[in-house]
Amino acid sequence: MEAKKIALAIVTFALVVCIAIIILRAPTNTVSPEVQQVDAVVVKDGIQYVTILARGGYTPKISSAEANVPTKLIMQTDGTYDCSLSLVIQAIGYQKILPSTGEEVIDLGTLTSGQSIRGVCSMGMYSFVINFT
Amino acid sequence: MKDYTFHVSGTHCASCKIFIEDTLTEQTGISHVCVDLKHKTVSLETTLDETQGELAERLTATIQQNGYALSVLEPVEKKQGDGVVWLAVPIGLAVLALFFLFQKSGILNIGLGGTVTPVTALIIGLIASVSSCLAVVGGLVLSLSATISRDSQNDTRPILLFHGGRLLGFAVLGGILGVIGGALSIGLTATTLLGLLASVVMILLGLNLVGIFEKSTLTLPLGIFKFFRSMEHTTLAPFLLGVGTFFLPCGFTQAMQVTALSSGSFLSGLLIMGAFAIGTLPMLALLSFGSASFAQSKHAPLFFKSAGVVVLGLGSFAFLAGLAGLGIINPLITL
Numbered sequence: 367m368e369a370k371k372i373a374l375a376i377v378t379f380a381l382v383v384c385i386a387i388i389i390l391r392a393p394t395n396t397v398s399p400e401v402q403q404v405d406a407v408v409v410k411d412g413i414q415y416v417t418i419l420a421r422g423g424y425t426p427k428i429s430s431a432e433a434n435v436p437t438k439l440i441m442q443t444d445g446t447y448d449c450s451l452s453l454v455i456q457a458i459g460y461q462k463i464l465p466s467t468g469e470e471v472i473d474l475g476t477l478t479s480g481q482s483i484r485g486v487c488s489m490g491m492y493s494f495v496i497n498f499t
Numbered sequence: 500m501k502d503y504t505f506h507v508s509g510t511h512c513a514s515c516k517i518f519i520e521d522t523l524t525e526q527t528g529i530s531h532v533c534v535d536l537k538h539k540t541v542s543l544e545t546t547l548d549e550t551q552g553e554l555a556e557r558l559t560a561t562i563q564q565n566g567y568a569l570s571v572l573e574p575v576e577k578k579q580g581d582g583v584v585w586l587a588v589p590i591g592l593a594v595l596a597l598f599f600l601f602q603k604s605g606i607l608n609i610g611l612g613g614t615v616t617p618v619t620a621l622i623i624g625l626i627a628s629v630s631s632c633l634a635v636v637g638g639l640v641l642s643l644s645a646t647i648s649r650d651s652q653n654d655t656r657p658i659l660l661f662h663g664g665r666l667l668g669f670a671v672l673g674g675i676l677g678v679i680g681g682a683l684s685i686g687l688t689a690t691t692l693l694g695l696l697a698s699v700v701m702i703l704l705g706l707n708l709v710g711i712f713e714k715s716t717l718t719l720p721l722g723i724f725k726f727f728r729s730m731e732h733t734t735l736a737p738f739l740l741g742v743g744t745f746f747l748p749c750g751f752t753q754a755m756q757v758t759a760l761s762s763g764s765f766l767s768g769l770l771i772m773g774a775f776a777i778g779t780l781p782m783l784a785l786l787s788f789g790s791a792s793f794a795q796s797k798h799a800p801l802f803f804k805s806a807g808v809v810v811l812g813l814g815s816f817a818f819l820a821g822l823a824g825l826g827i828i829n830p831l832i833t834l
Contacts, residue, residue, distance in 0.1 A: 374585045381592035388599045389816070447623050448630060449750025451757075452687060456826035461687045463757050466615075486830055488687050489694065489748045490820030491631050493830040 407431050415440055416474075416496055420450035420464060424485065424494035433479035433498040439472040452488035461488075503551050504542040505558075507534065509567040512707065514650055522561055529558075541569060583800045584710070590801075591808025598813075602631050615758045617774040624778015627751035634820075636747055636779070637786055638813035639697050642704035643740075644787035645806045648794035649708070657737040658787045662780065664741025670773035672745050676759045677768020688825070694748035695821035701814030708807025748824070751775075 406429050408415045414437040419425045421444055431437060441453065443464050452463045455472070464470050474483055477498040486493045510516065516534040519541065523532040528547040535542070545554065555569045562568075615623075628637070640661075648654040745752070755775045759768035793802040823830035 371585050374589055378589045378592060381589055381596055385592065385596050385599060385812075388596065388603060447626075447751055447754045449632075449753075451754045452750050454687060454824060454826070463687075463753055466754060466758070484829070486824055486826070487750055488691055488753065488824050489631065489635070489750060489817075490691070490822065490824030490830060491634075493823065 409435065412436070413438060417442060418485070418494055419444070420453065421446040422448055423450055423492040424487075427494050429494070429496045431477075431496055431498050433477055433481070436476050437474040437498075439474050439483075439485075439496070441470045441472065443467055443470075449487040449489045450492050453485055454488055455483060455485045457483050500544050500546060502542065502544055503554065504540050505551075505555055505569040505571060507539055507541045507567060507569055509565075510534065510536055510539060511710075512650060515565075515567065518565065519562055519567060523558060526558065526561065583804055587709075587801055587804030588808055590805040591812065594805070594809050595812040598633070601629075615755075615771060617770040620755060620758075620771045620774040621778040623751060623755065624775040625781070626778075627749065627775070628779040628782035630751065632749035632751055633782070634813045635694055635697055635817045636744055636749055637782060638701050638810055638817065639744075639747070640783050641786045641790065641806060642701045642708070642810040642814070644790040645708055645794075645803055645810070646704050648791045649799070649803050654791045654794065655788075658791060660734060660737040661741040661787070662784065664738035665744050665783075666741075666773065666776045666780070668742030668745050669776035670769045672742075673756075673759045673772020673775075674765040674769030676756060676772070677762050678765045680760050690746060690748045690753070691821055691824040693746055694817060694824070697747055698814045698817035698821055701810050702818065705807045705809075705811030705814050708803050708810060710804065710807070748821070 406417055406426055408417070409432075412435075414431055414435040416429055416431050416437060417440045418429065419442045439455075441464055443451065444467055446464070446466050450464075451466065454461050458472075458474065460472060462470070474496075477483070479499050481498050483496045483498075484493060485495075507519070510519070513536070516536055519534050520532045523529055523541070523543060529543055529545050531542075531544040533542050534540075547554070549557070551571050555571050559567075559569045643661075644654070644658055647657055752775070755772060759771045762768050762771060790802075790806065793799060796802070819828070820830070822828045
C-alpha cells in the first residue's frame with residue numbers, strides 16, 4: 367500500500383477512537399457554571415423530593431435516593447427549548463412535554479433498594495438516572 | 500427483429516436501470532430493453548434498420564443528459580472511483596467528531612426567558628438547526644439531497660419544493676395548532692417511531708452513497724427507487740416530505756409546537772411555527788443546495804462518499820437514540 371493510504375488509515379483509526387470516547391464516555395455529573403446548584407435530594411414531611419434541572423440535557427445525570435421512602439421527582443426548567451423538554455419515564459409510563467419555565471412534580475411512588483428510575487428525552491439523546499439504595 | 504447488446508456507462512443505482520429501460524422502451528421500434536447493472540450492458544430488440552453503431556449514437560442522445568451513454572465497444576474504465584474511499588472515510592469521521600464535540604460542549608445551552616415571539620422563535624430555529632436535531636432532520640435532508648443530486652441533473656426543483664413544503668407546512672400546521680390545540684398531536688411514541696424510520700432511511704441512503712450497493716450483488720428493494728423517481732420527477736412528493744418533517748422528533752420543534760398550541764389563535768400559531776421554520780432554513784438550505792452544487796464539481800465522488808459516511812454516522816446515532824427513547828435499550832450515548 368502506498369504511504370498515503372497508510373497515513374489515511376491511521377488517521378481514520380484515530381478518529382474512530384476519538385468518536386467512541388466522545389459519545390460512549392459514561393455520563394459524569396459535571397455541572398456548567400451557569401446552572402444553579404440544586405439540592406438534589408431532600409426529605410420533607412416524610413416525602414423524598416429529587417430535583418433535576420432540564421436544560422440542554424438533564425442535571426444531575428446521576429442521582430442517589432433512599433429506598434422505601436415515598437418519592438416525588440421535581441423537574442425544573444428555566445427557559446428550556448430543547449429536547450430535554452419532552453420527557454419520557456418508561457418505568458411509570460410518563461410522557462410529557464414540560465413547560466419551558468417552571469417546575470413539574472411527578473410522583474414516583476416508593477421504590478426498593480436496587481431499583482432505578484431512568485428518564486429520557488423523546489429523541490433519546492439526553493437521559494438521567496436515579497438510583498435507589 | 501434484431502437483438503443487440505450495448506455497453507452502458509454512468510449507471511450506479513437501480514433507479515438508473517428503471518430510467519434507462521423506460522426511456523429506451525418509449526422509442527419507436529425498440530422493445531424488450533433490459534439493463535444488466537452488474538455487467539454494465541443493455542440488451543434490446545429492435546425492428547429498425549439502423550446499424551448497431553448508429554443505434555448506439557441515437558439512443559445515447561436520449562439518455563445523455565442524465566449522464567448515461569451506450570457504446571458498441573467497452574469504454575475505458577475511469578480509475579477515479581476506488582481511491583477516493585480512503586480519503587472520504589476520515590473526512591466523514593472528522594465531520595462527525597466535530598459534530599458530537601460541538602453538541603457535548605454545551606455551547607448551545609442558553610436559556611431563553613420570557614414569552615416566545617416570532618422573533619425568538621426564529622432564533623430558536625437557528626439554534627435548533629445546529630443542535631442535536633441536526634442529526635435527524637439535517638441528516639435526512641443531506642442524505643436525500645445528496646442521493647438526488649448524484650442521480651439526476653435537475654435536482655434544484657425537488658429541493659426547492661421540499662423547502663417550500665416545510666415552510667408552508669410548518670406555518671399552516673402551526674396555525675391549526677393555535678386554533679384546535681392538541682388534536683393534531685400524534686403523540687410522543689409515534690414521533691419517536693417516525694424518527695426511527697427516518698434513521699433507517701438515512702442508514703440505507705448512507706450505504707448507497709458510500710457505494711456498498713455497487714460493489715456487491717445486493718441492491719436496495721425496487722420500491723425505494725420508485726420512491727426516488729417520484730421525488731425527482733413529481734411535484735407532490737418532495738413537497739409532502741417537507742411538510743412531513745413537522746412530525747420528526749426534534750425537541751425544539753416539539754417545544755415550539757406546545758407554544759403555538761397555547762398561543763390561542765391561528766395567526767400567532769402560524770407566525771411562531773413559520774418563524775421557527777425560517778430559522779432552520781439557512782442550515783438545511785446549505786446542506787441541500789450545497790449537495791446540489793458539489794454534484795457538478797470534479798470533487799463529486801469524494802463529496803458523495805464523505806457525505807455517505809456522515810449520513811451513516813448520524814443515522815446510526817439517531818437509530819440508537821430512537822431505540823433509547825422508546826425504552827427498548829438503555830441509552831448508550833448521552834450528549
